[in-house]
Amino acid sequence: MEKVKAFSAWLTKWFTLFVVVWAVFNYFVPATSIWAKSYTNYLLSIVLFGMGLTLSLDDFKRILTQPLMVIVGTVAHFIIMPLVAVALCAIFHLDGMLAVGVILVGCCPSGTSSNVMSFLSRGDVALDVSIGILSTVCAPFMIPLLMQLLASRYVAIPWQSLFLNAVKIVLIPVALGVICHTIFGQKRISKVTPVLPIVSQVAILLIIGVVVAANGPKLFQAASLMAIPVVILHNLCGYGLGFGFSKLMYKVYPKGFRYAQQKAITFEVGMQDSALGATLALTSFAADPIVAVPSTFFSVWHNISGSVLSSWWRNHDDRxxxxxxxxxxxxxxxxxxxxxxxxxxxxxxxxx
The missing domain is CATH 1.20.5 (Single alpha-helices involved in coiled-coils or other helix-helix interfaces)
Structure with missing residues (x-):
């Protein structure tokens, strides 16, 4: 088991590099992952089932013990990131399915990577996890609603498909994971949890491989490349506005929005569950796989920016x-x- 933990830590450390190398490889050899296009929803369900396995009822009780910070952080996430996505689409004159993809990743819940970045920056990990749980649970309802409100100008939004796919991919696997944790207990579950990060990262790599393989030459068209600066600005604006919002909330309620909580909210707002965005794009917008491209770019970029920001924050505090x-x-x-x-x-x- 120690070897598994060591391999998991090594894979986590170099995951961003693996994502880049894997994406390039699938661009030149699309047959490597294209076979998994019909299974992306199952792959992400496995990831979220693993997330559910690590959660106990106490994790949900924690949301009730600090409801204000958790609810405010979740609301900030679902307001800031979708609206920033719409603004960037207007500024960069994006339209059609690529704009839909940018808005889709903006409407997703916060990414699990934010938990790691919050820990590395000495933020409030418990608050980070709680916001992540609540935003994930709300995702099946918030994503179709926000997409209908913000992206219907570009294309007819299959909100029923988005809702049903989000329920199947997100809510059911997480609920099953929590149920298994409750039935078998922490002691037995702890025997398999060291394997979960490896399984999750392999599944995410496959999803990214599918997106790259499905889009092929489209990735290097001018319209697709325009998504790169948009995604970078989207993520950085999320950090900046998330931190600014938490600073403002400190003036309103200084007891709850202290320095550690400000860090957690910064990462929770700025980092998205881009794997969910790519999977929903491939399932609900199957005829236009380019919708998944912004989520794929976001997946690579936010791991880079999150690592840099957490390292800078830690060094800044020490200095x-x-x-x-x-x-x-x-x-x-x-x-x-x-x-x-x-x-x-x-x-x-x-x-x-």
Whole structure:
């Protein structure tokens, strides 16, 4: 099992590089993954079933213990990212199915990668996970609604198909995973959880391979290439607006939106479940696989940007002695906290 954990950690570390290499390989050898086009929904269902296996009822109870931050973070995600997608489509004059693809990835729930980035940046991982759970559960309802409101100007939106596919791909697998966790218990589930990241990453690689293989030469057409700067700006705007929003909420409710929570909301807003976007594109817009291209670009880019941002944030905090649990990222707060801890030690010793 230790070898499995080591391999999982290694694969996670180099996953972005694997995505790029795999995408290039499938561009030149499309037969490698095109066979899986009819199975992308099952592949993502396996990923989300694995996510459900790691969740217990206590994870859902945590949403109830801090409902304001979780609900506000989820609402911010479903407002900021879809509206930014629409704005970018207008600015870059995108239309047709490519615009639909950009808006689709903007309407998706937050990506699981945000949990890792929040952890690496010393953010509030529990809040990050809670927002991710709630946004994922809401996805089958929010995606068709938002797509109908924001993307119907480009094409007739098959909202019924989007809803049914999202329920089958998202809600049912997650629910089954939670049920299995409840029935078998943490001890037994922990025996298989080290394998889950490997299974998830292989499934996501296959989905990306299908998108690349299905679009082939279309990827290098001018219209498709225009999606790259749009996706990059979409993600970066999500980070910026998510952080700005959490800073604003700190002024309203400083007790709940402190520095660690601001980091979590930043990643939860800016990072999307792009694998879900690609899968829904391939199932609900099967005649136009180019709809899945923005989600594929997003999948590669947000892992790169998230890693860079989390690393920068951690180094920035260390350089300015900012305590992870500071109120609002005050410089020198780590030194103040250390001095307070040292002051308590002699007092405790004296009391003994």
């Amino acid at each position: 300015h002695n900012i305590h992870p649990d500071s109120d609002n990222g005050e410089k020198g707060s780590a030194l103040t906290a250390g001095a307070a801890a040292e002051a308590k030690e002699p007092a405790a010793a004296k009391a003994e």
